[in-house]
Amino acid sequence: MTRPAPQVVALLGSFAPSLINFRGPLIEAMVGRGHRVHALAPDIDGPTAAQLRSIGAEPRSVELARTSLNPLRTLASQRSLSRLFRELRPDLVIAYTIKPVVLGAAAARAAGVERFVPMVTGLGYAFTGGFEPKRILSRVAASLMYRRAFARSTVALFQNPDDLADFRRLRLLPAALPTALINGSGVDTRRFAEVPVPEGPPSFLMIGRLLGDKGVREYGSAAARLKREHPEVRVSLAGWIDPSPDAIGQAELDSLVASGIDYLGRLDDVRPAIAAHSVYVLPSYREGTPRSVLEAMATGRAIVTSDAPGCRQTVIEGENGLLAPPRDSDALYRAMLRFVEEPDLAFRLGPRSRRIAEQRFDVDAVNSEILRLAGL
Numbered sequence: 001m002t003r004p005a006p007q008v009v010a011l012l013g014s015f016a017p018s019l020i021n022f023r024g025p026l027i028e029a030m031v032g033r034g035h036r037v038h039a040l041a042p043d044i045d046g047p048t049a050a051q052l053r054s055i056g057a058e059p060r061s062v063e064l065a066r067t068s069l070n071p072l073r074t075l076a077s078q079r080s081l082s083r084l085f086r087e088l089r090p091d092l093v094i095a096y097t098i099k100p101v102v103l104g105a106a107a108a109r110a111a112g113v114e115r116f117v118p119m120v121t122g123l124g125y126a127f128t129g130g131f132e133p134k135r136i137l138s139r140v141a142a143s144l145m146y147r148r149a150f151a152r153s154t155v156a157l158f159q160n161p162d163d164l165a166d167f168r169r170l171r172l173l174p175a176a177l178p179t180a181l182i183n184g185s186g187v188d189t190r191r192f193a194e195v196p197v198p199e200g201p202p203s204f205l206m207i208g209r210l211l212g213d214k215g216v217r218e219y220g221s222a223a224a225r226l227k228r229e230h231p232e233v234r235v236s237l238a239g240w241i242d243p244s245p246d247a248i249g250q251a252e253l254d255s256l257v258a259s260g261i262d263y264l265g266r267l268d269d270v271r272p273a274i275a276a277h278s279v280y281v282l283p284s285y286r287e288g289t290p291r292s293v294l295e296a297m298a299t300g301r302a303i304v305t306s307d308a309p310g311c312r313q314t315v316i317e318g319e320n321g322l323l324a325p326p327r328d329s330d331a332l333y334r335a336m337l338r339f340v341e342e343p344d345l346a347f348r349l350g351p352r353s354r355r356i357a358e359q360r361f362d363v364d365a366v367n368s369e370i371l372r373l374a375g376l
Contacts, residue, residue: 003033004375004376006033006034006035006036007035007036007090007091007092007376008035008036008038008088008089008090008091008092009030009035009036009037009038009090009091009092009093009094009376010037010038010040010085010088010090010092010093010094010113011023011026011027011030011037011038011039011040011057011093011094011095012040012041012062012081012093012094012095012096012100012104013040013041013095013096013097013100014041014042014064014097014098014099014100015041015042015097016041016042016043016044016045016048016061017048018041019039019041019044019048019052019057019059020048020051020052020055022096022185022291023039023096023185024051024055025186025188025363025364025367026185026367026370027039027052027055027056027057028055028056029364029367029368029371030371030376031055031056031057033371033376035376036058037056037057037058038057038058038059038060038088038090039052039057039058039059039060040059040060040061040062040084041061041062041064042061042062042063042064043061044059044060044061060084060088062077062080062081062084063076063077063080063081064077064081064099064100064103074103077099077103078103078106078107078110079107081103081104081107081111082106082107082110082111083111084107085107085108085110085111085113086111086112090113091113091114091115092113092114092115092116092117092154092374092375092376093108093113093115093116093117094117094119094374095116095117095118095119096118096119096120096121097121097122098142098145098146101118101119101120101146101149102142102145102146102148102149104116104118104149105118105148105149105150105152105153106148106149106152108152109152115154115374115375116149116152116153116154117153117154117155117156117157117373117374118149118150118153118156118157119157119159119182119370120156120157120158120159120163120164120167120288121159121185121288121289122159122163122286122287122288122310123163123166123286123288123309143170143172146167146172147171147172150167150172150173150174150177151174151177153177154178154374154375155177155178155179155180155373155374156173156177156178156179156180157179157180157181157182157370157373158179158180158181158182158288159181159182159183159184159185159287159288159289159310160181160287160288160289160309160310160313161181162309162310163288163309163310164179164181166309180369180373182366182369182370182373183289183360183361183365183366183369184288184289184290184291184294184361184366185289185291185294185363185366186294186361186362186363186364186365186366186367187291187294187295187297187298187357187361187362187363188298188363189298189357189358189362189363191271192271192274192295192298192299192357193298193299194298194299194300194351194354195274195275195299195300196300197278197300197301197302197346197347197350198275198276198277198278201230201232201233201234201340201343202233202278202279202339202340202343202346203233203234203235203236203276203277203278203279204223204226204233204234204235204236204277204278204279204280204281204304204336204339205236205237205238205273205274205276205277205279205280205281205296206219206236206237206238206239206280206281206282206283207237207238207239207267207270207273207274207280207282207292208238208239208282208284208292209239209240209241209242209244209247210237210239210240210241210242210247210248210253211242211244211246211247211248212246212247212248213246213284213285213286214282214283214284214285215282215283215284215285215306215326215327215332216237216239216248216256217248217252217329218283218327218328218329218332219237219281219283219329219332220237220255220256220259220261221329221332221333222283222329222330222332222333222336223235223237223256223259223260223261223336224256224259224260224261225333226333226336226337226340227259227260227261228260230340231260233340234262234277235260235261235262236261236262236263236264236273236277237256237261237262237263237264238263238264238265238266238267238270238273239266240265240266241253270292270295271295271299274295274296274299274301275299277301278301278302278339278346278350279301279302279303279304279336279339279346280292280293280296280297280301280302280303280304281303281304281305281332281336282303282304282305282306282311283304283305283306283324283326283332284305284306284308284310284311284326285306285308285326285327286308286309286310286311286326287308287309287310287311288310289310289313289314289361290305290310290311290314293305293311293314294314294357294361296353297314297320297353297354297356297357297361298353298354298357298358298361299354300350300351300353300354301346301350301353302320302321302322302339302345302346302349302350302353303315303320303321303322303349303353304321304322304323304324304332304335304336304339305321305323305324306323306324306325306326307323307324307325307326308326311323311326314356316352316356318349319349319352320349320350320352320353320356321349321353322335322338323335
């Protein structure tokens with residue numbers, strides 16, 4: 001099959017490290033096909049810029065208020081992006097996460113960019129349940145902005161069928177807009193090599209931003225109960241307090257540590273932590289496709305996660321992990337307890353996780369599909 005001629009691509013994200021951690025292989029794949037790639041995000045620091053240049057991208061910091069609903073700041077961000085797109089003259093803009101999608105679409109239209117591809121990597125704070133006034137306001141604003149963004153899109157990419165179905169149910173997608181499902185962001189099965197499950201009592205790990213919607217409170221509750229009954233079991237948490245309105249505070253984190261959780265802080269490289277634990281846990285309320293779960297699967301770890309959109313797509317119940325209802329700390333505790341009561345369970349389920357990661361979530365296969373759908 002003949003590949004398209006080299007093009008200029010602007011890849012827009014909301015968090016600079018994600019350009020490397022989540023999109024680095026995609027950038028390399030685009031560069032490898034001869035495309036010129038501008039990697040855009042707020043606050044790109046020197047080391048991140050150097051990493052992006054090392055894989056062939058051209059980094060540019062952009063103005064993008066990730067958590068602000070201030071309409072003046074939002075409009076200023078959109079205008080700044082429009083000016084940048086006029087300067088860069090991309091053939092295509094690819095954006096992921098809500099602010100880059102909704103602002104990037106408007107800015108691309110204003111700058112005369114012909115093709116815009118949004119990647120919906122999860123529904124985030126606005127759509128993850130709850131009826132707090134700020135969440136409701138966020139949901140209304142996000143729905144309006146998403147509807148406008150999709151009206152200006154070439155094709156919309158989703159990471160799980162639940163998100164796609166919900167966007168259709170909410171009538172956010174134009175009837176004529178092509179859509180496609182992709183297997184998350186993929187995982188580099190070479191970088192995340194299979195590592196033997198450690199011997200001894202089971203040990204549990206959760207990694208992520210310390211948000212209520214990630215299930216960190218349920219994890220803390222289940223962990224505290226498990227530690228009281230089985231002090232020999234290690235339960236660890238890695239991550240950081242996020243500026244999101246859904247974030248837990250320092251006092252709540254201190255309470256989790258006091259209950260027996262081993263807090264590892266924010267990790268630049270999660271591989272040693274995953275390798276040191278036998279079971280990976282993510283009790284999130286909703287995801288696109290959780291990258292940390294894919295990394296643990298590639299390492300050969302059994303998974304405990306929520307029977308919720310995005311999460312459930314990573315587990316075949318009883319084959320590579322266990323599912324628990326979201327927001328249910330008792331069910332989560334029972335799922336974790338099974339690994340204590342059945343010491344061989346992690347050793348049986350972990351290798352199957354690796355096989356699923358290789359067969360369904362390999363990053364090269366995922367990126368090839370993204371490039372095909374984007375016309376690259």
